Structures are given as structure tokens and as C-alpha cells.
Amino acid sequence: MTDIDSIVNNYLAAWNTLESESRVILLGKIIAEDCLYADAHLPETISTRESHCQFIDRFRDKFPHLKIELSSPPNAHHRFFRFGWQLVTPDSQIFAKGSFFGEIDRAGKINKLIGFVD
Amino acid sequence: MTDIDSIVNNYLAAWNTLESESRVILLGKIIAEDCLYADAHLPETISTRESHCQFIDRFRDKFPHLKIELSSPPNAHHRFFRFGWQLVTPDSQIFAKGSFFGEIDRAGKINKLIGFVD
Numbered sequence: 001m002t003d004i005d006s007i008v009n010n011y012l013a014a015w016n017t018l019e020s021e022s023r024v025i026l027l028g029k030i031i032a033e034d035c036l037y038a039d040a041h042l043p044e045t046i047s048t049r050e051s052h053c054q055f056i057d058r059f060r061d062k063f064p065h066l067k068i069e070l071s072s073p074p075n076a077h078h079r080f081f082r083f084g085w086q087l088v089t090p091d092s093q094i095f096a097k098g099s100f101f102g103e104i105d106r107a108g109k110i111n112k113l114i115g116f117v118d
Numbered sequence: 119m120t121d122i123d124s125i126v127n128n129y130l131a132a133w134n135t136l137e138s139e140s141r142v143i144l145l146g147k148i149i150a151e152d153c154l155y156a157d158a159h160l161p162e163t164i165s166t167r168e169s170h171c172q173f174i175d176r177f178r179d180k181f182p183h184l185k186i187e188l189s190s191p192p193n194a195h196h197r198f199f200r201f202g203w204q205l206v207t208p209d210s211q212i213f214a215k216g217s218f219f220g221e222i223d224r225a226g227k228i229n230k231l232i233g234f235v236d
């Protein structure tokens with residue numbers, strides 16, 4: 001298994017940057033081009049890295065003040081992983097929390113990421 | 119989405135029965151024949167329902183006194199679900215706990231189930 005801590009840290013950094021171009025670079029390192037993304041708030045699943053970037057861009061435009069951080073450390077076995085996340089406000093209030101489950105492809109990139117809200 | 123509560127309850131019942139034949143019947147209702155199963159304790163993934171049944175048989179032989187129950191209710195979106203589980207002893211001590219993440223196929227059966235230990 002590729003270093004899951006590094007991958008997850010880069011993924012959270014991609015959410016937390018306000019710079020769309022930085023996000024594209026970060027996600028390019030860790031997300032497969034055909035990565036499947038789904039969460040409970042999205043009517044449709046996302047099936048390309050480009051649309052994944054655009055999805056986070058829209059989130060950032062809507063909630064520029066929120067920061068995403070780990071609520072529980074990543075753990076992994078085989079090619080599978082999970083981690084807990086929380087969105088926090090500038091005054092450290094928890095806005096939302098949940099978990100992500102994912103899969104890593106043979107190239108060491110995330111090719112599936114499924115989000116749940118607690 | 120098929121009724122995920124019903125599927126998960128049947129899955130836990132399949133773990134909890136001491137009768138291998140009852141387990142085969144329960145899993146036949148809810149697990150696809152080619153369901154992929156993996157957890158942190160298994161060196162190899164399991165890729166058939168038959169071997170899934172045999173895996174639980176071996177667990178039951180080793181730990182007949184443990185019961186598996188929900189530690190958090192199932193939730194689901196698209197074709198994905200998760201739930202928290204715990205193994206409890208007859209005197210209600212928690213032996214182990216974690217979460218399962220899974221996927222449902224078009225026939226309404228589980229075709230992927232990935233377990234994590236907290």
C-alpha cells in the first residue's frame with residue numbers, strides 16, 4: 001500500500017487551498033483520472049478528476065471559511081482505506097463530520113472515494 | 119437503494135447464527151455470488167459467497183461466544199453504505215469494534231464489503 005497518510009494529507013490540502021490551480025496540481029498527484037467520487041449530498045456521482053476538482057472549487061466558493069481536517073487517522077489494508085473528517089469554522093466549531101472510504105489503484109492513486117456524513 | 123437496514127440485519131444474523139446451513143441461506147439472500155470481501159485480519163481477499171460463508175464458519179468455530187451487533191446504524195447513498203459493528207462477549211464487554219463499508223449491485227445484493235477495525 002502506498003503511504004496512505006501522505007495521500008490523505010494531500011487530499012485534505014487540496015480541499016483546504018483557496019487556489020484552484022494548486023488544487024489541480026495536488027489532486028493530479030493523488031487522484032486517478034477516472035476516480036469515482038460520491039457523497040450523500042451529490043445527486044450524481046463524479047467520474048473524472050477534472051469534475052472532482054470543479055466540485056471542490058464550487059464548495060470553496062460557497063464555504064471559503066471552512067477548513068477540512070482529520071477527525072480520525074487514516075487506516076488501510078489491501079488496496080482499501082478509510083479516514084474520519086470534519087469541517088471546522090474559523091472559531092473551531094464543527095460544521096459537519098463524517099468518514100471517507102476509498103480505494104487505491106495499481107499506480108498508487110485514489111480511484112474511488114465515497115463520503116458519508118455522521 | 120434496497121432497504122439497507124434489512125440487508126445489514128440479515129448480514130449480522132448470518133454472523134450470529136451457530137448453524138452453518140442457516141448462514142448459507144441468510145447470505146444467499148443478501149450477498150452476490152461474486153461479492154468481494156476484505157478485512158484487516160485476512161491476508162487474502164475473499165471473492166465468492168461460498169468462501170465468505172466458510173470464513174464466517176471458521177470465525178464461529180473459533181469464537182462461538184462472541185456476538186456481532188451494530189455500533190452505529192447503517193446509512194447509504196447511491197449504491198454505497200456503511201455501518202459500525204462491535205463484537206461483544208456474553209457479559210457485554212466489547213471484544214472488538216470497527217466499521218464496514220459496502221456496495222450494492224443492481225439485483226439489490228452486497229457485491230463488496232470491506233471491514234475496518236478501530
